[in-house]
Amino acid sequence: MQSNDIAALFKAKDLKLTPQRAAVYKFLTENPVHPDVETIYNRVVKDNPSFSKTTVYNCLQALADRGLIIPVKIDESRIRYDANTVFHGHFICERCGEITDFDCAVENSRLEGFEIRRRDVYYSGLCDRCKNNFNFKE
Amino acid sequence: MQSNDIAALFKAKDLKLTPQRAAVYKFLTENPVHPDVETIYNRVVKDNPSFSKTTVYNCLQALADRGLIIPVKIDESRIRYDANTVFHGHFICERCGEITDFDCAVENSRLEGFEIRRRDVYYSGLCDRCKNNFNFKE
């Protein structure tokens, strides 16, 4: 993603553009592997040694608040982030930990009168690679 | 739920019956409000002052491992538990924090060859009561 695009996107979302925010968002769009805070921080701090982890947390929060990124809370211990904001499900492999996006459609009842603001579909199990590479049961 | 039922259920799941486990499980079945560890602990310790919080954690883990209860990780900060093991979605209200169960059916693609062991559908927003009781936007 180009700098102008990011600038326009931030402006549209009324989000002040800072080098930290741009770096975090850029990294997420270019690395759609649902990285966690640690991973994001380690990477952006490489190019910008002055960045702090607190700021990465702040940036992620700001980006998530404006709907530019989605927090993925499928991992037990940490929050991961996804720059793909089109609704989709997330599958996490118990063995390798990799997260796979998948299309999904959910039909639900019993929520008449509710205002649904966010939907998350989380699956877990074994991805095809892990399932085929190992033949033992856990 | 009666004691004999719990005993039979535990036996069927090859889970040793201890007073702590029985109390935790009983509380969950009788209070299907998806309580968190703190709530469960505070309640069971009332009747059994010697119970420790670590043990509540242990019990919940043991029960979840055997599929007797389901960890609900829709809350940002803590794990909640559900004794209803029939697949259903969970909705959490941003304002009152209450969790509502709902029926749902998910269709998904792109997961050919995957072994899906667990599915979680989490919605959030405003429940009907909160939506109607307040008229301001957040």
Added chain:
DNA sequence: TTCATTGCAAAAGTTTTGCACGTGC
């Protein structure tokens, strides 16, 4: 006796908060 379970204390680990410093409008 044996082995899983319990319970206390401490540890672990991520995320949040307080506060001073910078910076751009």
Added chain:
DNA sequence: GCACGTGCAAAACTTTTGCAATGAA
């Protein structure tokens, strides 16, 4: 000048772990 963002350190919080004690078969 002011409001906002940043960054460091410390705090907060839930959950996990180590280990001795307990208890049931």
